Amino acid sequence: MSVSVARPLLPVVIDHLCRIYPERDATELADQIFAAMHLDHEAFSSELHRNKWDESDIWVITYGDSISEAGEAPLKTLKKFSDAYLKPEISGIHILPFFPYSSDDGFAVINYSQVNDSLGDWGDIEAIGQDYDLMADLVVNHCSQRSPWFENFKQRKDPGKDYFVEADPSADLSDVVRPRTSPLLCETQTLDGLRHVWCTFSHDQVDLDFSNPAVLIEMIRIIRRYLDQGVRIFRMDAVAFVWKEIGTNCVHLPQTHEIVRLLRTMIEAHTDDAIVITETNVPNHENLSYFGNANEAHAVYNFSLPPLLLHALVSGTSEHLKRWQMSMPPAQTGTFYFNFIASHDGIGLRPANGLLSQGDLDELVNTMQSFGARISWRAVADGRNEPYEINVALYDALQGTSKGPDRWQQQRFLCAHAVMLALEGVPGIYIHSLLATQNDYERLELTGQNRSINRHKWDFSALTGKLEDATSHHAQCFSTLKSLIAIRVKQPAFHPNAFQAVLHLGDEVFAFWRQSLNRNQSVFCIHNMTDQVVVIPINSINLTSLDLWEDLISGDNYSVEYESLSIAPYGFVWLTNRAVR
Template sequence: MSFSVSRPLLPVVIDHLCRIYPDEDNNTLASRILEAMHLEQGAFTAELHQNKWSESDLWVITYGDSILHPDEAPLKTLKRFSDQYLKPEVSGLHILPFFPYSSDDGFAVINYAQVNESLGDWPDIEAIGADYDLMADLVINHCSQRSQWFENFKQRKDPGKDYFVEADPETDLSEVVRPRTSPLLCETQTLDGIRHVWCTFSHDQVDLDFANPELLIEMVRIIRRYLEQGVRIFRLDAVAFVWKEIGTNCVHLPQTHELVRLLRTLIEAHTEAAIVITETNVPNHENLSYFGNANEAHAIYNFSLPPLLLHALVTGTSAHLKRWQMSMPPAQTGTFYFNFIASHDGIGLRPANGLLSQEDLDELVNTMQSFGARISWRAVSGGTNEPYEINVALYDALQGTSKGPDKWQQQRFLCAHAVMLALEGVPGIYIHSLLATQNDYDKLELTGHNRSINRHRWDYDALTAKLLDQASHHSQCFTAMKNLLKIRSQQPAFHPNAFQAVLHLGDEIFAFWRQSLNRNQSIFCLHNMTDEIVEVPINSINLTSLDVWQDLISGDTYSFEDESLHIPPYGFVWLTNRG
């Protein structure tokens, strides 16, 4: 049940700030923040435990230049392609960082207030935001060494002089959690001599210092700008690392969580329909903490799903996937899981920690390498490295099993997406999965960066020709995927917060039951994780004898009197009692 809490906005913001900056004049700081956000200090109504989403919500994740056409701004090409090929099944677009940048394909932002001129301009962003729920990245943990802020840091002038985290290289920083293998501190020449700046990800991505309230005010102005340009969903990139405190692991600190709560308050006060999603590629129990008590992130990336689902499909057992799903708490009303199985990055392995054994992880890594994947590493305590993510196009990742490539690549690929689409949460589909794009070895060789293998750029005419060619695997997968999206969007039992329970039908089948919020529709979702036909007795599914059950995929009907289902290799059925 949703309910509203109405309070003056100023005291709410002050309360957040007192938890982040106990020694500041937070009355004055709160007034400055509200001014930066163009908000009044009067009444603020917080809608708690309210769902702003439905079963019709689905987002496609894409770079602004994933599809190119000569003599046309890529953002215009993206809009044209989306209008022609993605509507009406796709409700939203997540355009990965579309700002001027110096590295990491956009995640080393030079200027937060500009659109990369090679992509287009703000009117192009607004046009997309007018027709789609637009998600944008708030790259909050770091910015580019080439940004004006960092140039000012080196020149020892504002704004920027005090915007970056510094540390003494003699300090013991061995407990700091790292997602990379590069040295944490970067030696930087300034007008005041050598400084050592903190770089969690790369030396071109310099960490911002939110212990300085002036930086927070700058970031609030940036958020307001995005809202005014049509952004409705904010992806808080790498937010887990945003607060640093010497002597800690510098991840998930209390100030980090309070900062997320503050930003949510400000964003919702400006635009009630806006949504905050945290991107925290960390072990599962740590990731769950960003829900707070339904007062922090509206959604969290479901980071454990990609490695566990991939493992299930290449090993033929859903045991680990099933055990994880059984342990997952249902998202409270007013929150949801953001489900994805592929992205612009790789398939993260840290979220599988504690869920897959080292032997399982080694088998997965070795299998993916045999399919052409690259492996990225991270530094861990003791001076060693461990696999951090698998870099591969999902279509190629599913070309076979741990036994080697086989003939089931396309069906396995569709089965993976059927699982994601049916699970509790809102699905996000990477554009190269929707298009069944394969590993881009040319781009990998050109850039030397592992993640480039799954960041292909399509020529618009070449792509549309592939989609029109019914013999092409791109066309076949795209058509099948669009059909799945259409089916999903029409089922109340697939509401992101609809009830879910895992079914025990053997490890070969990953199965669960969804029930609509009003209990009028049930869907039994059964997915074969193996390369063999699996027989499932009807009486083991617990179908009620009063209903006729129809498979939403094939249209076939079943009743309590039928003896069994025969599910082909990597096949799936969605049995519903609602015609």
């Protein structure tokens, strides 16, 4: 239920600040934050538990230069491609970091307030934001060693001299959670001598020190700039690591959660329909904590879905996928799961901890390596390294099963997307999955970075040629995916917050029931996880005799008089009592 509540903004902000900085003057800090956000202290209206999304929300994730054409700014090419090929099915576009950067394909930001001139300019960003819901990255945890702030840190000048986390290399940092194998501290020469700065991800990505309120205020100035340029959806990158305390694991600390709440408060105070999504590639129960009580992130990346779905499709059993899905709490009204099955990074394995056995994980890693994948590693507390993520293009990841490659690659790939499109939440489709791009070994060799295998750069003419060639697997997958999306966005039962329940029809299938918020439409979604035909007794699906049931995908009709439903290898049906065409 949506409840409209008028609240004075100042006391809300002061409360956040008292929790983050109990030793500081919260009123003075609040004044600085309001000035940075260009807001006054007057009351604002906030609707608690309000959904700002519906079944028509489908977002594409892409780099600004994933598609380019000679003589044209890549952001203009992205807009041209989106208008010609993605409308009307796609409602939003997440442009991965489009700022000047020094490494990690954009996530080592040099200047947060500029657009990388090799991509275009703010006018190109605004043009995309005028026609699509625009998502941008708030790279909140770290910035580049080449940023002006870090240069000032080395020169001991403002702003920047106290913007970064320093630590004594003799301190016990063994409890700190690491997503990488590189040393945590990086030696840096400054005018005051040698310092050791904290680098969670790489030595080119230096962690910002949010214990200094000036860093928080800088980030709020950046947020205001993005809002002014048309950004509506904020992806808070690596936000779990922003607060550090020696003697803790330095992840998910209370101040981190309070900073997310404060940033959401300021973003919504400026733009009521803006959305905050947290990106926390961590075990499932930790990830869910960023919902708070529907007062923190509007959405969390559903990180456990990619490894569990991949495992189900290459192992032929949905056992673990079903068990996980049954344990997932429905997202409260005013929150949603951001579902994805491929990304610019890789398929994270930490979110599968406790959901897949070590044997399952080892088999999955070995299978993916046999399909050309690379494996990225992280350091753990006992000094070992363990697999952190699988780097692979999803199309190639699904070329076979643990038994080896087979002839079902394309159907298996489409089945994976059908699951994502039908699940509770908002789907996010990586551009290279939408286009069925394969492993890019040339780019991998060029950069020496594992993640480059799934960051292909398409030439616009070459890509459109593929999409216009009906014999191309790119065209076939793209056409089918667009058809599935066109169906999905019309069905009220696929609202991100519509009811969902897992169906127990055997481990060979992954099946669940969706029901619209007004209960008028039901959809039974049944997906074959195997390379064999699966026969489902109709009476096991619990179809009501009062309705004639239609498969949204094929258009075939069914009733309770049918004895069984046959589903082809990696086939799927979406049975509904009230199709919307």
